[in-house]
């Protein structure tokens with residue numbers, strides 16, 4: 001590996017790095033991918049719903065033979081209170097038409113498959129190797145040192161795709177330590193269950209899948225949970241912003257166990273056998289917390305660049321798209337042989353024109369909104385759950401009196417001016 | 432289900448030679464730390480207060496490499512690295 005010169009070094013074999021590597025290799029660029037795990041995907045975790053559209057122009061006829069679990073036809077949202085939930089549900093036969101919108105995936109399998117596609121296209125994938133530091137010469141990044149003996153590698157350009165913790169972006173001074181408010185820890189279990197039991201419990205056929213996103217007063221408005229169907233297992237997890245974990249003295253595994261024991265959740269996983277326990281950070285700071293994206297001879301992609309649209313649980317597709325755009329930028333820059341920051345600013349322009357930056361910008365107020373207006377996900381879900389119960393529980397009180405009582409409770413608990421203010425904030429930031 | 436039983440399900444390759452990738456920089460800072468949040472925010476119970484020795488013990492072999500402890504510690508008192516290439520957790524599913 002030593003003394004070898006490549007055109008591009010990609011650090012990290014997640015979706016961002018592998019998308020970049022595949023596009024580069026297909027264009028005949030000499031690219032090497034450095035991955036610290038035993039195989040690509042062995043360190044990686046997501047819920048995970050993978051959206052197909054981002055693979056256009058990277059892998060033909062995706063998903064093809066890719067290891068996907070179920071295609072999602074039914075998406076549910078639950079506002080969870082202690083004994084109940086109020087839900088919203090969208091099931092659509094259109095989601096049963098190919099090409100499927102999205103699938104559940106296991107990242108250890110998916111990334112490993114993606115790495116094989118990159119390798120088939122001509123990329124060199126080196127696993128079990130930790131990238132340590134950037135090699136800087138004349139104010140330009142010209143390579144990477146690795147944990148291997150004689151492990152320095154040189155290249156025209158480095159693509160940093162090392163995920164949320166991005167020690168590389170930090171060491172280059174592209175960003176400071178991530179703020180506690182800007183990152184959530186998610187813990188997850190893969191719970192094995194019979195395929196037919198899953199089909200029955202979630203009311204789908206084999207191959208069809210369901211996702212449930214959960215928040216609300218049960219979590220004090222401070223956590224997001226998910227339940228996703230795989231072929232023969234359920235992925236179930238819960239995430240909480242690190243600041244809230246610290247402040248509320250929460251142990252993540254206890255939080256996960258309390259979610260699993262909720263009366264609306266327990267029957268779905270009853271009889272299941274836990275196969276794996278996982279933990280991973282999600283960068284949720286959004287647009288305002290993004291690091292510097294380019295420098296002389298370097299571009300930052302995916303989670304390393306905070307590219308997650310948390311309210312739509314989209315991250316892997318932003319990662320893939322940013323990886324692809326960085327690769328296209330390199331190909332353009334190579335024509336002039338200029339890999340300076342100025343030349344690579346094309347990457348920023350491409351991002352701005354894509355959904356990646358447009359969406360991150362549109363929802364830039366959401367992380368702060370949710371962090372500073374806990375009421376939104378604390379009190380309203382509780383009020384909704386109470387309201388649903390009151391209206392549906394027949395106990396001799398007239399509907400008119402019930403409505404009056406509910407409105408009175410709403411005024412007492414939230415206040416009319418707060419209600420109007422909250423609705424306005426929501427409309428401004430999310431609408 | 433107990434945490435130990437969950438962690439037992441995960442595949443690890445422990446770096447016996449390289450040793451811990453997590454090192455507490457200055458134990459006296461921990462002893463004055465108000466919340467000692469590393470003890471509860473870690474999803475794997477890596478940090479444990481050893482009352483006999485009056486120190487925080489770091490059971491690095493259970494670490495899932497998430498990074499939470501590093502970000503949670505307001506004194507920046509954890510020297511946090513990734514395990515050497517090829518070591519540490521290796522997920523089957525992910």
Ligand SMILES: Cc1cc2nc3c(=O)[nH]c(=O)nc-3n(C[C@H](O)[C@H](O)[C@H](O)COP(=O)(O)OP(=O)(O)OC[C@H]3O[C@@H](n4cnc5c(N)ncnc54)[C@H](O)[C@@H]3O)c2cc1C
Nearest residue numbers: 012014015016036046047049131162163186302303315316
């Ligand atoms: C619980 C959870 C649920 C999620 N759910 C969804 C979802 O449903 N849908 C969705 O689209 N997104 C979801 N996301 C977000 C999504 O997982 C990420 O946005 C996506 O994985 C980012 O891809 P990436 O390639 O940028 O980073 P990663 O996938 O993190 O890849 C980074 C790679 O770099 C490697 N690496 C790191 N440092 C080094 C180093 N120094 N040397 C060598 N290799 C290194 C790592 O081992 C890893 O393979 C979820 C995330 C979590 C944690």
Ligand code: SF4
Nearest residue numbers: 461464467468469504
């Ligand atoms: S949070 Fe930091 S300072 Fe406090 S006990 Fe843990 S490591 Fe020590």
Ligand code: SF4
Nearest residue numbers: 473494495497498500
């Ligand atoms: S990185 Fe995560 S799993 Fe490892 S010790 Fe820190 S908090 Fe625990």
